[in-house]
Amino acid sequence: MVAESECPFGQPLQLPSKEPLWPIREDQKPEVVHSVKEFLEVLQMQTHVDRVVARGPAGVAPAPRFRARLWHYSQRGREKEIKVKKDSKDDPKDPRRSDGTPAAKRDTDATEKKSLAALARQLQELEGKAKVTSDAALYISELRWQRKVRHPLNKQERVKTATNCDVYDVAPFARHMPLWERSEGGIFVGERGAGSGLHVDQCLWSNVGRNWCGFKLFAIWPWHERHSILDEAGKGAIFCPPLTSEEEGFLSRAKTVALVGPGDVWVFSGGQPHTAMCVGDGINLCAYESFVPANEEAVSLLVQSNTKESHWRNCWMDDDDLDELYEDVVDSLQKALACSSLNSRLRGRLEGCRRAMRESKDSYCKELWEQEDRGQRRRRREEEYEESSSDLEIQQGSKKPRVDGKSSSPGSV
Secondary structure, three states: OOOHHHOHHHOOOOOOOOOOOOOOOHHHOOEEEOOHHHHHHHHHHOOOOOOEEEEOOOOEOOOOOEEEEEEEOOOOOEOEEEOOOOOHHHOOOOOOOOOOOOHHHHHHHHHHHOEHHHHHHHHHHHHHOOOOOOOOOEEEEEEEEOOOEEEOOEEEEEEOOOEOOOHHHHOOOHHHOOEEOOOOOEEEEEOOOOEEEEEOOOOOOEEEEEEEEOEEEEEEOOHHHOOHHHHHHOOOEOOOOOOOHHHHHHHHOOOEEEEEOOOOEEEEEOOOOEEEEEEOOOOEEEEEEEEEOOOHHHHHHHOOOOOOOOOOHHHOOOHHHHHHHHHHHHHHHHHHHOOOOOOHHHHHHHHHHHHHHHOOOOHHHHHHHHHHHHOOOOOHHHHHHHOHHHHHHHHHHOOOOOOOOOOOOOOOO
């Protein structure tokens, strides 16, 4: 038994002996690797579809000005987000600014409403109105700085991630991956019964998770269930023991079910339906980073984001944001492949990634590479900045059909 003083963040290292858990069949257990080298190979070079790969046990900066999302679980089996009401005048893109308040002041007010402090005040108000039960489990997700700060390991980087060291900082090829969401990595904090309800990510990338303390159940469903399980169980479903027979049936269809413990690190595809739920006494504390490995299949999957065939409709990213993400991928691939000292094996993988993106049927991917070949590419955010005098017209005109012919609209995260 480890002394309590040695437990991370003062949290228990073992589950209570009768803690209710999800059933896990032998064929649903995650792949486990036993060295950092093996894990980095999977992380950086391999596809993650239909896989959860974990490495067993081998800092978070204190800050007064965080932003996050806050959830409560007053109703069994469902998550409910706590939001501070947003006025139209708080939106920096909204053209209606009739009260004379300076735009900078409005933007500051809007940012403050997204702060963790504002969410805590809203929670107290809802509890006072009995709209959130006093014993409801709570979950903080995507916790990060409100505004960019200098990263403690690299003063040249300005980031919102609130962790002092990430997988990005220790994976040797991380800076050459097609995509790594360095700035936006989020911290997740929860108690028993809280967690991330059933969903797929806003685009079809991979995630790497780190679990500092506490325990979490994690399940991911196979690629062929990417629509059906969400249609049947519903977005945001939480499988809280004791399970109903219907919930047991849903979990029996999962590709992998894992119990994540202190010190665990694991990688998986965020493009497949997945869910997580905190279990045990104390607090669960973990963080995730989103990325795309140097793997041709992974890039082929990414560029199927926001398409009806591959991506569940209610979890799409805003199309303009997705286009900017594709711009980032093109820039990253071109920059990495222009590096004369690039590892030869990695170069071959990245050339495959570039080929996969060039062959994509996505209309904007085709446009990007045509511009790149002509040496005339402009980033969309730069064009919109230059034409900001007609912001509203640009926002309406930039919406376009993607490859499957649908009209674009903002998606849910």
